[in-house]
Amino acid sequence: MNLELTRQKITDLGVCVIIPTYNNQHTLKRVINGVLELTNNLIVVNDGSTDTTSSILKAYPNIQQVHFPENKGKGVALREGFKHAISLGYKFAITIDSDGQHFPNDIPHFINELEQNQAKDILIIGARNMSHESVPGKSSFGNKFSNFWFWVETGIKLQDTQSGFRLYPLNVLKKLNFYTTKFEFEIEVIVKTAWKDVEVKNIPIQVLYDESERVSHFRPFKDFTRISILNTWLVFLTAIYYFPKRLLKIIKKKGLKRFLIEDLLGSNDSPKKKALSIALGTFIGFSPLWGFHTFLVITLAVFLKLNKAIAFAFSNVSLPPFIPFIIFASLELGQWVLGEKISYSIEEMTTDFEALKHLKTYLVGSFTLATIGALVFGFTGFVFFSFFNKKNMALKND
Template sequence: MTSNEVFVSINGCVIIPTYNNAKTLPRVLDGVLRHTSAQRVIVVNDGSTDTTTEVLVGYCEITAIHLPRNKGKGNALRTGFREATARGFEYAVTIDSDGQHFPDDIPLFVRAIEADGPALLIGDRNMEREGIPGKSSFGNRFSNFWFRFETGISLSDTQSGFRLYPLTELQDIRFYTTKFEFEVEVIVKAAWRGIAVRNIPIRVLYDPAERVSHFRPFRDFTRISILNTWLVLVMLFYIRPRDYFRTFREKGFRRFFLEDLLHSDDTPLKKASSVALGVWVGLSPFWGFHTLLVLFLAVVLRLNKLIAFAFSNVSLPPLIPFIIYACLQIGTALLGTHTGDAFHWQDIGTYRPFIQQHLQEYVLGSLVLATVSAAVLGTGSYFLLTWKNRK
């Protein structure tokens, strides 16, 4: 395979979004063309006001898309994806035009796909090494944290623009963002779809004399923060429950209990703590927020989210009357009060007004019941799991 045929095996191309980088763009283009033909290069000129248009005239064989005005990197990438897909390409390497990436690293992405199959690959710039600007290193750690929270996948670099996208797998995903935050949205939603998202080591050059960054710290950081807030809510209320329900439906409770509870790699203490957390949340008085609360606490406490979520469903509909009754009885006994009216088991419509009339007793009783039940079931699970491991 000659140097200009590097993409043939994966049917790929290169997409270069550019905005006012006329100074460094020729060097990037020349480097890219050492590894692929001009027919596999797509440049999206995102409304540049410098001499970018004149520079691209000298590369007449590449595909140049000139947008009339600047709409953001995300819009430029999505425009490039549409063009690449229309031309039948299955993969696209994206590389920034500011000169910080080395086009000679392009074959690394292709070899990774050839070896391990379809994936979304993100160049790992080793952001903790000497010479990396402090604000860039901090921003990357911030992004890595939220990506792990939203997907459960740990990456060392989630902000690099040097990437390889599997275009076929991304076609049916709906995206909404158009600025820098698109590069966060696309990897999170790809992970939610089950697409492998991995890092691959690359080199990077930070040259203050040449590099022109269009990232606006306050405005773009705010956009990214708003996006992450939305993605966290979607993850907590839809993605995680969806995945867990799929697991239950596919495995059934018995198989789930044997495989995910007894045979997972977590220690007995971690599994038992996850059981205790789930039971405590499931019996707590925070109705309507159980899923959000259990997943948040499981992530913060680094417990088994699937086990915690499963046991948070201890308050199943048939058990709710008994749970409410037990909470009221415990609360009244501890406070030395009397509920007065009898609790009507069969009339669901009376539950809410009855609880509202005796809210103090109910809240105290539910917290006590949740704590005691969590302690008993958590301890029992620990001894059962320890015995199982020994056996």
């Protein structure tokens, strides 16, 4: 590794290193010295440490320092570090933890990856070898949990979403709004960055968990609960906003005809999987779960590993112009299933609908309609896609 060349690249690319720290007196100095071998573009954020951190930092008067009078959380420390880096004119920030688990000599790998992707914004996360004998079991489980939800929320599969060793594009971050303050911030920031169509990728890094000197401030119950609440909210936003927005963007870019041919008809999914996706979307669309259709169909499509685009498209059988007809069909079916006769008018259906009076009939009829619709649309889709696949194979063989 050519140190002078690396130092020059860091300067030319407008990169700084941010170290958030809280009571890591045993490892902080080693991490700082390791970074300074590569660059002086260093910002340390002392998050209200009560150990000897302040004394240690007094030995480094030439580096940028931010001190909090009391502990505010890693999320706040990182956000303040980003704000400070932006004010100093940096374009990118590499964050590295102060507990000694990361190796500063991995920084050149981030710089080389950034150099190869200068034409676009990119967020790089150092992927730890989670099978390493020093990695605690709870960290490995938490990482798998986080990776899964990140995929649900963005469609991007990563090996490691929890590593704090990262490179951030500051010009993107300064346009985003963040609300979390603790460890969950590192999830919020990568999800929202990915939603801005920024490439998020992993590169391999070294890792060391030395329990004799490492101090972890992760509180399993409290922080896991906060992360779970955040993921619930992000999945909800994904279903009602991000995924529909992304889908509409694709349709607008390709045009409806090309989208249908390439993304629906031309999908590599089997006719059975496409048909089940249609059935799911139709069932949810006809169901009485108004206000939750998009959230439910996307969430279920993800968990059932079905085609999200097809399921979402067919859930729109309940678009506003069709609602009176759906309610009418539900009431008629409900009467037939229950063997009763009720009296209602078109005016009631489009205004108050006498919801409480006819609720039982409507709910029974609605789920009956949803089941029938799912079977009919799903079977029709299966026949259509099977025929379409055979036709495509025949054309390829010719």
